Amino acid sequence: MIVDNGWTNRAAALRDELVAAGKLTSPEWQAAVSAVPRHEFVPEFYERVSNSGTVSWELLSASSPETRERWWNGVWANTSLVTQLGDLSRWEPGANTGPSSSSSAPSLMTRMLEALDIRDGHRVLEIGTGTGYNAALLNHRLGDHNVFSVDVDAGLVDSARDRLAALGYRPTLATVDGVAGLPEHAPYDRIIATCAVSRVPWCWAEQTRQGGRILVDLKVSASAGNLVLLRREADRLEGRFGSGYATFMHMRTPAFDVEPQAGPERDRADARHATTTLRQERLWEHPPLWFLLHLWQRGRIGFGYAMDQDTGGPGPVFFSTEDGSWCELSTADADGTREVWEGGPRRLWSSIETAMECWHQQGEPGWDRFGLTVTPRHHTIWLDAPDSGHNWPIG
Ligand SMILES: C[S@@+](CC[C@H](N)C(=O)[O-])C[C@H]1O[C@@H](n2cnc3c(N)ncnc32)[C@H](O)[C@@H]1O
CATH class of the missing domain: 3.40.50.150 (Vaccinia Virus protein VP39)
Structure with a gap:
């Protein structure tokens, strides 16, 4: 040509x-x-x-x-x-x-x-x-x-x-x-x-x-x-x-639907309220941690920014799961504290914090410590070795 x-x-x-x-x-x-x-x-x-x-x-x-x-x-x-x-x-x-x-x-x-x-x-x-x-x-x-x-x-x-x-x-x-x-x-x-x-x-x-x-x-x-x-x-x-991170476009197939789910309505008035000192709120930018959070939640985690009412730009970050649970984090104040609102059937933010604690306790593992076993019926993610005792099914 x-x-x-x-x-x-x-x-x-x-x-x-x-x-x-x-x-x-x-x-x-x-x-x-x-x-x-x-x-x-x-x-x-x-x-x-x-x-x-x-x-x-x-x-x-x-x-x-x-x-x-x-x-x-x-x-x-x-x-x-x-x-x-x-x-x-x-x-x-x-x-x-x-x-x-x-x-x-x-x-x-x-x-x-x-x-x-x-x-x-x-x-x-x-x-x-x-x-x-x-x-x-x-x-x-x-x-x-x-x-x-x-x-x-x-x-x-x-x-x-x-x-x-x-x-x-x-x-x-x-x-x-x-x-x-x-x-x-x-x-x-x-x-x-x-x-x-x-x-x-x-x-x-x-x-x-x-x-x-x-x-x-x-x-x-x-x-x-x-x-x-x-x-x-x-x-x-x-x-x-693999130790390096890579990403491909998702397979187009009716068998494995990738259609994004609409997140639940988030109403702070009915929400449980707490605080956190977490510094980094964009958890999706840390792929091994983000992966572990999904394993822990046993499902997809939606995320995004709520609209800032004053500026019209991106405001607080939120997360949600398919069972209708959600949490929203305010931007950090001067001493690094953020407000947290949680709604829906589960305490999503508490559960994310527990998974992050697990990640820290394991030495903040990178990709090279994660593995996968696939059988005709099951997919199991493991840390370090298939029999290490740190296993998560993906279903
Ligand atoms: C990143 S591109 C592949 C690049 C390609 N290997 C090259 O060298 O140009 C991903 C491809 O996967 C294809 N794809 C998506 N879903 C598929 C499916 N269910 N079966 C086969 N191919 C699929 C897309 O049509 C797309 O062309």
Whole structure:
């Protein structure tokens, strides 16, 4: 599509940048990054524009003289690029409510491909074809017969197939809901999911050889989870979360509904009142703690800012759970004290404080201390080791 002899230099520069950052080490994946023209997979992308609190999306395209240079610099930068806007909560792309497909940051892709320890001859299934760029990296490394990639969106799969074929890559692509995997070509040595799931479908385990690996972003709710690398054992999947934090867009599937729930009405007049000296109220910005709070609550935690009546801007922070419990925190006064209001059936703030106490007592664990065991019926998160005694079911 693009006649630009500069792309091999840009690919080499990207490879060197990833190597220098410690995100790309093996010669095989270095060769793949150097050889695959990312610009062919991302002929256009959307850039987020925030103007006085209003978010819009600007299309940067190879075919527009006005945006071509920014597009070119974007596709050769180590950043994720939004390539489709849609309505995730309604599964089908349509209304322009947010990103529904993207080309993930190259460093995240290489980090995941290397973590999977992919060897010559391995058969790999990717869930989330998107642009086809990652499928091309896999294809370059493993060849046409060993790469399988699925996406729920037929338009994305068709475009990816055309782009891959134009470069001589012919992996097996399919338009299916990836929640079912791709049983007709199983077993696989590796499964890589490039969309987040709230549960790991057991059929993915069934489609993976014993000793094989599955790498997936497990998110029980927004920001509450991380990449987890699971090994296929005879009766379970088991493994640890990655030490760095990563996040993918959530899988679009009717099976695992991600539609945000409306929070309960919060009426301070009927609320229980207390105080706290907690300094940091934006708990969702501390992913391992935020994850632990979800495990403790055994469900999604809604959060946000109530409107400040005086300024019309963001005011007190609030949290809520699906049983209708809620708490609201005032901004801290001069000595760091905040007022707390709690409503609904449970004392949500007390319960959050207890979970935070547990987190402190455990030495404020980071992601590398969390692990996951998946069986056909249960998902269990554990700290340090499956039998450590610190276990939380996710149901
Ligand atoms: C971050 S993008 C994938 C990026 C892609 N690997 C690449 O290299 O461009 C996530 C993709 O997951 C896809 N997806 C979402 N729900 C899915 C589902 N249920 N089954 C398969 N793919 C799904 C989306 O359509 C989207 O293209």
